[in-house]
Amino acid sequence: MSINKLVKLGLCALALSISFNSVAAEDPIRVGILHSLSGTMAISESTLKDTMLMLIEKQNAAGGVLGRKLEPVVVDPASNWPLFAEKARELLAKDKVDVIFGNWTSVSRKSVLPVIEELNGLLFYPVQYEGEESSENVFYTGAAPNQQALPAVDYLMNNIGVERWVLAGTDYVYPRTTNKILETYLKDKGVAASDIMINYTPFGHSNWQAIVSDIKAFGNAGKKTAVVSTINGDANVPFYRELGNQGIDAADIPVIAFSVGEQELSGIDTGPLVGHLAAWNYFMSVDSDANYDFIDDWVAYSGNENAVTNDPMEAHYIGFNMYIEAVKKAGTADVDAVKDAIIGVSVPNLTGGYATMMPNHHITKPVLIGEIQDNGQFSVVWETPSTVAGDAWSDFLPGSKDLISDWRKPLFCGNFNVVSGTCGGQAKAAAQ
Amino acid sequence: MGISRLLSHLLCACLLCYAGFSQAQVEDTEAQKLLTALAESSFAQKKAVVNQIAESGDERARGWLESFSSNKLARVESSGQFIIVLENRGRDWTVESALTGENLGDMSRRDIDTVRVNNALRNEIEGILSVIDLKSPDEANRLSAARALKGSVEGTLAERLPELIDAEQSMSVQAALTEALAIFNVEEQGDVAAVATLAGSLNSQARAALQQAMRSDNAELAAAATDAMASIEQKLKLNRAAETLYFGLSLGSVLMLAAIGLAITFGVMGVINMAHGELIMLGAYTTWGMQQLLPGQPGLALILSIPAGFLVSALAGIAIERTVIQHLKGRPLETLLATFGVSLILQQLVRTVISPLNRTVITPDWMSGSVMINEALSLTLNRLYVIGFALVVFAGLMLIMRKTRLGLEVRAVTQNRAMARSMGIKATRVDILTFALGSGVAGLAGVALSQITNVGPNLGQSYIIDSFMVVVFGGVGSLWGTLLAGMTLGTINQLLEPWAGAVLAKIMVLVFIILFIQKRPRGLFPQKGRAAEG
Amino acid sequence: MSILQELTNRDQVFEFLTPAQSPVDVRHGPILYLEDVNVSFDGFKAINNLNLTIDDGELRCIIGPNGAGKTTMMDIITGKTRPDTGSVWFGSRHNLLNLSEPDIATLGIGRKFQKPTVFEALTVFENLELAMAADKRVFPTLTALMKPEYRDRIDEVLEMIGLKALRQALAGILSHGQKQWLEIGMLLMQKPRLLLVDEPVAGMTEQEMERTAELLTSLAGKQSVVVVEHDMGFVRSIARKVTVLHQGSVLAEGSMDQVSNHPEVIKVYLGEEA
């Protein structure tokens, strides 16, 4: 009977075709790139893929590392979170990659995390995130809350004299956590609960009229008010548009954003936004030769004279160089060797300083505050005197203030509780 | 603010400027010194320097301050020569000398150090310029300057204000200045008489002043302030309500605009066009394309992209109809699947051909900002235009449906395809035209949306479901239904939002629709015809 | 409902008992009773003070020009359309206005549509199987088994409607006439007390018509039959009592001859033809 044959054939073909190409080439160092090229996140992630390809190309032109070339393996998790886990497994189990650079959203990271740990891979995660995580196998080259949110709030408080706060964010874990931290932090600084307004909106929210007018009303109470925005991606354009049109001007109510970079601005008419703020660890407008060179490379690679660079790209730049250094230091691309070697490695960042990998797998970064200009760039108005080390566990959350992370022997624990002196659940899980 | 300290110098200086006199040339070394100070001192010190520059009375001062506050004042790293940046996009910037004003051509970003500015300084400069503007011959300038003064008046200025007020001809400017003065008097002097002036004022600074007065230990003042506030609160409530209504209508018109094309294709042909959202997207991208073709005239581009957007989407619609839908006659549910495939293709097409990134669509000046009804209620212009546009489109469609041959044939086909055929109406032709019309309208929606939200590959997805809800709620194929449904849902949503929050409001609306469909399975305005048979 | 089933099984055995035993109370003669029924569709009065009585076991023909309200009347009886005013009784016990289509059907009113509707994706056999009087609730239907006596019953009807050869053919491929037959067959399977037959012979050949006539007349007596038909010849061939509908109300009633000599009727019909 024909179904019989067909289905049998189908299934065998399937089984075979998958198992056949699971024979991995040994010689080059295989670099997995796990960024969405389609779906909603493609907007942000596809440029990171190109950044990685550019960096790899450059490294190979310089002779690779340890005499081995680097070979990129690109897959498309299509902004689909379970697919991220599946693709991570594919990269590690099937393509036998030595390291993965990827992910943008928290949920995609959470989804691949168990896979990476199970198959003992390496993941470099380039985006600012909510913290509250420290994995033996993941290196966080983006900012933790204490490398972005807290300094930004300090700036507003001390330099602008803000007394009234609107914490507006998209309803997912990064803004939730960041705002929880900020709330505690502000209250510790003596801000009254009545002077804090918290608002959450869904992804891609486009109808901001009511919220913006609420913010306006909230800001009209006589005290200096600022908006701390953790609004994500697509929702920003209509948000800023509405701000502009309702005549909220940076001079009265400045908005400081943690998720709006050059790339997002490239999709916004920045005319009405001049003076609004963003906090990052890198701006394209930073005045350093390393940065200018990077921009030149990027423009050359992307073949677009107006191509912009942004913070996650710098994070990949740092992460990639750290990996290369670690491989050199370890003399092999073996995961465990690299994992040990990379702690303490320092490489130049694009803002003219150095980034060092901390024992908690976070890196040191300077914090910059920039004001939006009419040319879609930020002009740096303030920066931390020295670099800040990323803090995996926030000191402002009851659950985690006692936790520290240190992946050096002998402690070797992602969530060591300094009070009870025990290593939390993760180690137990590993022990299982 | 240092305003007061400067005021005297400024006023006379500007009098002179406006009178057209050129005053004694300051030595350029002087200017160079000032600017260097500006460039090298810390933000704190810069404030003082800014004031010096203003005081210097140099006629280029205004230019310097303006370019400084807009981040255009810079210095050449090598020579230390000061320049004003004319074009600061890309890696090479066009610049001119700050002192002589001669054009120095292009310069690499690497060699340029911009003189850093921040909001605090911007305020300062704004203040200074506004005081200058109080003497400007242009009334609009004076008015905005006067408004800007509210809450930022200080001693010396306060003394001079009365004479300015008398000198002022324009009523509105006078009023603004008086209020500014009153605010000052209430805040600083605790002047009870001034409270009367503020009663009924909707200005936020005025309110702040009154609130402060209410807390004051001067019983009389507190009392006066309290009733003044009471009357204000009343007004505010009304304005708030009006605002919410406006928000509702504008959201409604957006929904209606997005849905009405669907109401046509869906209602008349029973085609469930999942690619409708992408047709909207095409319209939006057309606007972007137009603005690329006509750099510098966003307004003109926008107007031109109305017909263009219609055409593009209409053509795309025809293509879809010919290639896909005509093969699926009488299988409405299958059209849903096929067009879903089409929508995937279109999205990815935009991603690969244009870019996965959002595109900038500039809002022309006449559409940005808002019309101020009063100081507590102002209607955002872009949405005002969208409401108008939506109504025009609706009226247009009504005309087409009611008054033209096509409309007649369309209605005939909707009522009874076979009968219409037998009466010699070319049903296929009608189908093509109808679908083109519906798609074209989607394109128009796209043009409008480009002024409100992202222009990116996901634009369509975010509106398709809402559109379907509106159509179903309104009654498939009934234009009035769509209009009413759009407006109702929009308003309900906005009414719920304040106390339910954006997400819950949306959920509630969806649930409401689901339940409503149980009560009236055919929507607000049920309609007989093929679509109605589902 | 199982009671009903039992009864319907019983009246297979001794048919003479059925009138007394049936839940449909026909002791007072009429099995169907419409009084002052009014229906209007946005303004247009489709049914206008319609009064109609059908006696138990009677065969009644209803004629009338287009738009006289024949089909609407059937819709009302079967519960598809709710009248604005008036009362509709099945026997003297059941007020049809409170019942849904399935209830009415299970009570024993079967209907054949003007345009023959059979389940085209199912075979002739299955069409009849579904129509068969049985417990039609969900779970009994799920667990229902094809008992031999059912199959005999189906074959019996297949015999009657002359589709035995086509029992396994998909109903979709039947000719128009055959579909008419199949639908009548489905009525028979339902064992209704009252059959409403809308234009049964449309698109039938002469001999097919004759057989239909035989069938319907043979049914009369056991069951009550209401036939709506345009074809005067056919009506004449079966009619005992004829009702003429006009503009939603009864214009005349009586034997074919009486009716055809009735001045009003002549005006309505001939007036149109002349």
Added chain:
Amino acid sequence: MWLTRPLQERSTRIFLGVLFASLVIVSVLHVFMPQDSALHVSAYTVTLLGKYLCYALLAVAVDLVWGYLGILSLGHGAFFALGGYAMGMYLMRQIGDRGVYGDPTLPDFMVFLNWQELPWYWLGFDMPWFAFIMVLLVPGILALVFGFLAFRSRVTGVYLSIITQALTFALMLAFFRNEMGLGGNNGLTDFKDMLGFDLRTDATRLGLFIATGVALAMGYVICRGIVTSKLGRVSIACRDAEARTRFLGYRVERVQLFVFVVSAMLAGVAGALYVPQVGIINPSEFSPLFSIEVVVWVALGGRATLYGAVIGAILVNYGKTVFTGIMPDAWLFALGGLFVLVTVFLPKGIAGLLFKPKKAKVADNTPPEQEATA
């Protein structure tokens, strides 16, 4: 008995034969083939196949309502996800104090958003039996309520499709909210073990894969049972001539409700098996686009032939796996193109290619005792 009837059918026997054969083959190749052999089926592949089988079960559920009842549900993703969440909640409770904060009861996401105690609807999910019952009940009850309202008021065709879409969309928005206490956008993840088996061992994976296969087999037989029963023929009757069916005395709305609920429960089971294999459940499973995609699998495989749904689901998802690997930028074109071509030129789907459509229909709908004559 209606459940055993399908087992006498040829098509069902073949289907089950192929299914179990491939289960065995895969297991053998996985366990006994040496790692380096070309024939070895890696754990990765096993999980992948397990995922396909979950989708296949979901597709069967959709085909039951769409193919045989004519209800195009664009909301089946919702039932799938609800089943998944029920399972996910159980797995979360199983983590116990092995979460990063070591809190014995509260899941991590509750700890750092400082929830004080477990919300009431989490109670009981630490007991497997309770969770597994919920996997059936939650989607079942939702389907019951929704279906009752919709079918009673005779919402049909396009309208029904669109409000099912509204349903799943509303649920998606709701589950995105962190106040729901179900992990918001991040959903539920980082599962450790299930019924005492460590989810990260290959053995467990194989077990889940086989379990899914068996579930699919059972689901298939149940659907076949319904379809080949008299009720199945009644539902086809409802699909093609609703009014007629009513006049025959069938309560159409109840038939629809029953089948709809059964289908929803099957979808729930599929979701429940899906979660431990992919290791995460989050609101994106509620996305209307996913539900539409499922329908397209069915259309591709062939509507109203249950095995068609299975073939469709497996092929499309296999295609996805391959294309996202080899042509990341273009695979959406392929997918979209596929949808268009199939619906336009292949209305009967792949199954339609395998048989002449008419024969297929007869074979599908005749009760067994006519099998011979068919």
